[in-house]
Amino acid sequence: MIDRQGLAKLVAADIPAGAFVNLGIGLPTEVADHLAPDSGVVLHTENGMLGMGPQARGGDVDRDLINAGKVPVTELPGASYFHHADSFAMMRGGHLDVCVLGAYQVSARGDLANWHSGAPDAIPAVGGAMDLAVGAKQVFVMMNLLTRDGKPKLLPECTYPLTGLRCVTRVYTDLATFLITGGGVVVRDLHGIEFTDLQNLLDVPLEQELS
Amino acid sequence: MIDRQGLAKLVAADIPAGAFVNLGIGLPTEVADHLAPDSGVVLHTENGMLGMGPQARGGDVDRDLINAGKVPVTELPGASYFHHADSFAMMRGGHLDVCVLGAYQVSARGDLANWHSGAPDAIPAVGGAMDLAVGAKQVFVMMNLLTRDGKPKLLPECTYPLTGLRCVTRVYTDLATFLITGGGVVVRDLHGIEFTDLQNLLDVPLEQELS
Amino acid sequence: MIVHETALEAVADTPDGATVLIGGFGPAGEPVELIEALLDSGAKGLTVVSNNAGSGETGIAALIREDRVAKVVCSYPRQADSRHFDDAYRAGRVELDLVPQGNLAERIRAGGAGIGAFFTPTGYGTMLAEGKETRVIGGKGYVLEYPITGDVALVKAHRADARGNLVYRKTGRNFGPVMAAAATTTVVQVEEFGDIDPEHVVTPCIYVNRIVHIGRAA
Amino acid sequence: MIVHETALEAVADTPDGATVLIGGFGPAGEPVELIEALLDSGAKGLTVVSNNAGSGETGIAALIREDRVAKVVCSYPRQADSRHFDDAYRAGRVELDLVPQGNLAERIRAGGAGIGAFFTPTGYGTMLAEGKETRVIGGKGYVLEYPITGDVALVKAHRADARGNLVYRKTGRNFGPVMAAAATTTVVQVEEFGDIDPEHVVTPCIYVNRIVHIGRAA
Numbered sequence: 028m029i030d031r032q033g034l035a036k037l038v039a040a041d042i043p044a045g046a047f048v049n050l051g052i053g054l055p056t057e058v059a060d061h062l063a064p065d066s067g068v069v070l071h072t073e074n075g076m077l078g079m080g081p082q083a084r085g086g087d088v089d090r091d092l093i094n095a096g097k098v099p100v101t102e103l104p105g106a107s108y109f110h111h112a113d114s115f116a117m118m119r120g121g122h123l124d125v126c127v128l129g130a131y132q133v134s135a136r137g138d139l140a141n142w143h144s145g146a147p148d149a150i151p152a153v154g155g156a157m158d159l160a161v162g163a164k165q166v167f168v169m170m171n172l173l174t175r176d177g178k179p180k181l182l183p184e185c186t187y188p189l190t191g192l193r194c195v196t197r198v199y200t201d202l203a204t205f206l207i208t209g210g211g212v213v214v215r216d217l218h219g220i221e222f223t224d225l226q227n228l229l230d231v232p233l234e235q236e237l238s
Numbered sequence: 239m240i241d242r243q244g245l246a247k248l249v250a251a252d253i254p255a256g257a258f259v260n261l262g263i264g265l266p267t268e269v270a271d272h273l274a275p276d277s278g279v280v281l282h283t284e285n286g287m288l289g290m291g292p293q294a295r296g297g298d299v300d301r302d303l304i305n306a307g308k309v310p311v312t313e314l315p316g317a318s319y320f321h322h323a324d325s326f327a328m329m330r331g332g333h334l335d336v337c338v339l340g341a342y343q344v345s346a347r348g349d350l351a352n353w354h355s356g357a358p359d360a361i362p363a364v365g366g367a368m369d370l371a372v373g374a375k376q377v378f379v380m381m382n383l384l385t386r387d388g389k390p391k392l393l394p395e396c397t398y399p400l401t402g403l404r405c406v407t408r409v410y411t412d413l414a415t416f417l418i419t420g421g422g423v424v425v426r427d428l429h430g431i432e433f434t435d436l437q438n439l440l441d442v443p444l445e446q447e448l449s
Numbered sequence: 450m451i452v453h454e455t456a457l458e459a460v461a462d463t464p465d466g467a468t469v470l471i472g473g474f475g476p477a478g479e480p481v482e483l484i485e486a487l488l489d490s491g492a493k494g495l496t497v498v499s500n501n502a503g504s505g506e507t508g509i510a511a512l513i514r515e516d517r518v519a520k521v522v523c524s525y526p527r528q529a530d531s532r533h534f535d536d537a538y539r540a541g542r543v544e545l546d547l548v549p550q551g552n553l554a555e556r557i558r559a560g561g562a563g564i565g566a567f568f569t570p571t572g573y574g575t576m577l578a579e580g581k582e583t584r585v586i587g588g589k590g591y592v593l594e595y596p597i598t599g600d601v602a603l604v605k606a607h608r609a610d611a612r613g614n615l616v617y618r619k620t621g622r623n624f625g626p627v628m629a630a631a632a633t634t635t636v637v638q639v640e641e642f643g644d645i646d647p648e649h650v651v652t653p654c655i656y657v658n659r660i661v662h663i664g665r666a667a
Numbered sequence: 668m669i670v671h672e673t674a675l676e677a678v679a680d681t682p683d684g685a686t687v688l689i690g691g692f693g694p695a696g697e698p699v700e701l702i703e704a705l706l707d708s709g710a711k712g713l714t715v716v717s718n719n720a721g722s723g724e725t726g727i728a729a730l731i732r733e734d735r736v737a738k739v740v741c742s743y744p745r746q747a748d749s750r751h752f753d754d755a756y757r758a759g760r761v762e763l764d765l766v767p768q769g770n771l772a773e774r775i776r777a778g779g780a781g782i783g784a785f786f787t788p789t790g791y792g793t794m795l796a797e798g799k800e801t802r803v804i805g806g807k808g809y810v811l812e813y814p815i816t817g818d819v820a821l822v823k824a825h826r827a828d829a830r831g832n833l834v835y836r837k838t839g840r841n842f843g844p845v846m847a848a849a850a851t852t853t854v855v856q857v858e859e860f861g862d863i864d865p866e867h868v869v870t871p872c873i874y875v876n877r878i879v880h881i882g883r884a885a
Contacts, residue, residue: 047873069830069873073550074474074620077871078830090476091621097475105830107868108619110626110651111474111500112558115551119571119781120848122873143576150538151547152527153577158551161570162781192574192590258655280612280655284768285692285838288653289612301694302825302839308693316612318650319837321844321869322692322718323776326769330563330789331630333655354794361756362765363745364795369769372788373563403792403808555782564773565786565802565809584783586813591783595804616866648834649867 028201029218034169036061037216038127038199041167042068046124049073049159052096054169055127069105071123073155075114078106095155115155118162126163128156130170130195132185135231137195137207139168140187153190160191172200172228179229181205181212202228206236239412240429245380247272248427249338249410252378253279257335260284260370263307265380266338280316282334284366286325289317306366326366329373337374339367341381341406343396346442348406348418350379351398364401371402383411383439390440392416392423413439417447450613452660456486459636459659463492463601466519470557470599470628471499471509478621480605480638482663484508487603493517498557498597500550500624502526502534513537522597524550549577552594554627560596561630561656569594602632606652609639613654616645629656640665668831670878674704677854677877681710681819684737688775688817688846689717689727696839698823698856700881702726705821711735716775716815718768718842720744720752731755740815742768767795770812772845778814779848779874787812820850824870827857831872834863847874858883 029037031054039061042048049071050056059081062068070079072094079094080101088099109117117123132140142156143149160166170180181198197215198205203225204216213234214222226233240248242265250272253259260282261267270292273279281290283305290305291312299310320328328334343351353367354360371377381391392409408426409416414436415427424445425433437444453459460483463469469487473479487495488511495518502521503510512518514533521543526534537543548556549571559567568591572578582593604625606615615637617625629635629652636659671677678701681687687705691697705713706729713736720739721728730736732751739761744752755761766774767789777785786809790796800811822843824833833855835843847853847870854877 071873072620074477075623076620076865077873078865089619091478092619093475093477094620102619102865105828105832105872106865107832107863107871108617108622108865109868109871110622111550111554111624112627115554116776116780116848117871117873119551119555119569120779121781122779122848150527150535151545152525153547153549154525155550157549157575157577158571161573162551189575282655283838285695286841287647287838288655289647300837302696302836304693304695304838313647313837316610316614316654317647318614318645318653319647319835319840320650320653321840322768322772322842323845326772327558327562327630328653328655330769330773330787331561332563333561333630361745361753362763363743364765364767365743366768368767368793368795369789372791373769400793555780559785562773563788565788565804565807567777567785568783570781570783586783589783619866648837 028220031057034199034201037204038167038169042125044068047071047077047122049118049123049126049163051128051159053129055129056096058127071117073114073118075109075111076106078103115158118158121162121164123163125165125167126159127167127169128159130168130180131187132180132182133168133195133198134185135183135212137193138185139190139195140185142190143188145187156190160194165196166194168195168198170200172202181229181231183230239431242268245410245412248415249378249380253336255279258282258333260329260334260337260374262339262370264340266340267307269338282328284325284329286320286322287317289314326369329369332373332375334374336376336378337370338378338380339370341379341391342398343391343393344379344406344409345396346394346423348404349396350377350401350406351396353401354399356398367401371405376407377405379406379409381411383413392440392442394441450654450657450660456482456638456661456663457489459483459661460486460601461490463487463490465492466494467492467600468496468498470602470632471497472604472623472625472628474500474620474623478605478617478623478625479508480603481508483603483636483638484512488512488515488517494519496520496522498522498599500524500553501528502531504528504530510534513543516542518543520544520546522546522548524548524553547577554624556594556597557624557627557631560598561627564596566593566595568592597631599628599632600634602628602635604629604635604637606637606639608641608643608645609637609660610643610645613657613660614645614650615652615657616649617651622651626652634658638663668872668875668878674700674856674879674881675707677879678704678819679708681705681708683710684712685710685818686714686716688820688850689715690822690841690843690846692718692838692841696823696835696841696843697726698821699726701821701854701856702730706730706733706735712737714738714740716740716817718742718771719746720749722746722748728752731761734760736761738762738764740764740766742766742771765795772842774812774815775842775845775849778816779845782814784811784813786810815849817846817850818852820846820853822847822853822855824855824857826859826861826863827855827878828861828863831875831878832863832868833870833875834867835869840869844870852876856881
């Protein structure tokens with residue numbers, strides 16, 4: 028089992044050099060801290076920027092320069108700004124190489140549920156989640172494999188309201204990394220758990236990656 | 239009867255101060271020469287510019303600065319450049335106050351035919367004509383009222399292929415100026431012809447503007 | 450384009466029941482002073498189209514607190530301290546039309562661009578597409594979405610030139626350019642006046658009706 | 668983004684039958700050297716998407732003269748001295764898909780923006796809408812148009828920075844930004860390299876795959 032930082036490091040290592048990447052709010056944001064400085068990875072924030080730098084501190088804070096989580100950030104050389112329609116055209120048009128998102132649930136065929144708890148009294152709020160889900164060439168999910176009360180979050184079918192259909196390509200969890208393929212769910216890495224124990228936790232049939 | 243210059247002057251006088259205007263290729267282009275310098279009229283060219291100035295001469299010619307007719311032009315203070323999709327969004331979205339076009343034919347309800355002679359062997363070419371026809375708040379047409387062989391170009395129905403439906407609001411001709419209203423065709427100005435003589439030339443019932 | 454002396458003067462004629470497009474994404478590009486002026490104008494029964502539904506006591510939150518808003522069209526009403534929206538929504542005093550953020554931006558763009566409707570993949574197969582027309586094109590599912598236009602747009606820009614061309618600052622650009630193009634009357638608060646290179650104009654002056662100089666928050 | 672030494676190197680792998688988006692409106696923004704390199708590459712059976720169909724002996728006219736073009740998608744094939752297109756069209760050697768200019772621009776934009784189709788008022792009720800799906804929305808007639816994408820885009824820009832962000836010059840901007848976003852491989856010829864203020868970028872580097880420095884025509 029690996030911790031949040033370990034997971035963020037794993038995801039960062041899988042992002043190709045020079046890729047254009049959108050990191051979702053929360054845990055995915057921490058992936059940025061583990062990207063090699065010379066990786067040439069360019070971060071997109073859906074509120075209208077490519078070339079986003081680290082969080083701004085002290086005198087660098089500028090109320091006009093924030094990320095999608097509304098946290099003050101900085102600008103790297105080669106950055107660009109654009110308006111919201113252009114920014115989401117970039118996402119929807121499939122131009123981002125990778126988008127990393129958190130999730131409540133992922134189904135075996137890559138359906139994503141990450142915007143709505145399903146609670147009837149919740150005030151719904153979707154933001155850019157659905158746009159991110161459909162847009163990027165690859166959608167990586169980062170999450171714990173089990174809920175706090177031990178229920179699996181990788182399921183045959185999502186029970187929470189969906190964010191997008193068949194969009195997730197990889198799931199990084201504390202216990203294992205999964206590839207969602209057209210054919211089935213493939214376990215790529217085990218994080219200190221045996222394959223059979225992992226299979227016993229899930230109702231989804233798993234395959235082991237051929238190496 | 240008035241000549242081309244007289245017609246261009248008439249149209250120019252009817253363009254409100256501060257209006258955003260697109261002048262089509264050919265005769266409509268000459269309207270620019272008759273706009274008062276202090277009118278504040280801003281010219282749009284659909285190949286991506288607001289604030290177009292007069293034709294460029296000599297050392298002012300720049301191959302990157304042309305109008306929709308591909309003639310070198312100049313830039314006025316307060317100009318702006320934008321790409322083709324943004325330029326046609328501006329037109330289609332109804333933001334231009336006036337567009338001035340030439341025509342083969344106009345129908346009594348404002349249908350416009352100005353892009354295709356209808357000849358079966360012609361190579362068709364439409365350019366921005368259809369976009370201009372549907373986009374502007376007002377579409378003014380400038381044309382001779384009769385063809386060279388004396389046939390009226392203001393008709394109950396266009397016989398040439400249409401550019402747009404019910405889009406023309408005014409028709410400026412050598413013999414008279416017509417307002418195309420929801421209800422019918424109203425003669426606003428007679429250019430040296432009697433109303434009854436004008437009516438005799440046309441199969442379209444005419445009304446005289448109440449003054 | 451008219452330069453107004455005060456924000457109130459620029460929005461005073463906003464009628465009850467108007468649809469108001471309000472720029473900003475969080476604090477960036479939020480036209481705070483124009484929203485305050487809209488509150489002072491007394492307009493009520495408003496439909497507010499904005500990415501968020503306000504937080505704290507200022508801006509859209511104040512409009513909701515003072516019961517001026519009948520409906521909010523937004524992507525993310527829930528924010529840290531969005532209690533005025535939360536209270537009004539739970540009490541049934543404000544209607545919510547929740548739109549995925551990219552569909553919101555594209556629908557506003559379509560409003561300004563004269564597009565009648567468009568098929569977007571975003572939201573396909575989700576509860577936000579329920580009741581909407583869908584179509585599979587080239588093997589991919591799409592939802593038909595319609596344009597959004599406003600009677601008024603309130604936008605914050607960085608600079609305007611003498612004609613009304615605009616540039617923005619950094620991520621403060623966000624919804625400003627598409628909202629400016631989609632409203633009958635676009636009201637802009639700017640931090641400064643000055644020349645703008647024609648190559649750098651973001652919002653051409655054709656989309657700008659009224660400007661107020663507010664200056665830059667310290 | 669890769670900087671190539673020669674235009675030929677940048678387009679050499681264009682396959683026969685490719686759809687090539689070619690920027691430019693008349694001489695402004697026309698990527699002449701990239702088109703010449705495409706001719707030298709020997710690629711044939713091309714679908715060319717561009718506003719015009721070439722004039723004189725250079726650019727798209729040369730591609731047509733050398734029988735490399737199977738189909739032209741454009742708004743205005745007829746120009747002063749467009750004889751190579753005229754001849755090929757009349758001889759049935761090149762197919763023409765005539766698209767109103769604004770629909771062409773919007774369809775290419777839709778291709779880059781992931782829009783599945785859109786309803787446009789342009790062309791409604793005309794022969795260019797024959798056989799197309801139409802719909803009346805809010806009392807106004809619209810035609811359904813589909814996105815255009817390319818395997819390759821050939822674009823001329825003014826300047827690129829080290830990452831591949833682009834700015835254009837004056838009306839040379841025209842179709843460049845939408846074409847750059849709508850092609851699998853976007854090849855750009857630039858007049859110069861240099862820094863670009865992030866506020867002034869017109870085409871973000873994400874849309875640029877290959878750059879060749881050609882310099883500015885005297």
